[in-house]
Amino acid sequence: NETEAEFPEDIYICINQNGVEILDAAIKEVLAKFPYYNLNFNSNAISLFLEVRLGRTSRKYTFDTDIGDIIGDLIDDYMKLSEHEEKQDD
Known part of the structure; x- marks a missing residue:
């Protein structure tokens, strides 16, 4: 699994007006930032x-x-x- 190789097991998934950020739960360091215009997503109760x-x-x-x-x-x-x-900006 590519996700397992790139990120530690314990992370925070942070969602804000700028996009999705992945933080290392142990050291609170940003590992990745994904702006919304770069994302496709799908979710369910467990993933x-x-x-x-x-x-x-x-x-x-x-x-x-x-x-x-x-x-x-x-x-x-x-x-x-x-x-x-x-x-609205247009």
Whole structure:
């Protein structure tokens, strides 16, 4: 699993207006930042699946979590908000 090789076992998935950030739970260091415009995602009650587009390629990550559906809802809400703000700027 590519996610296991790239990130430690214990992480924080942080969702805010700028995107999704992955933090190392032990040292509180940012390991990765994914802006919403680079993301496709899917989630359910036990997992969060992120597909991150990087130029012409993409990477897929799977995170096991008990609150994947809640995280997915938050990401969806922020993505809708950022789309709405972009339309207002036009």
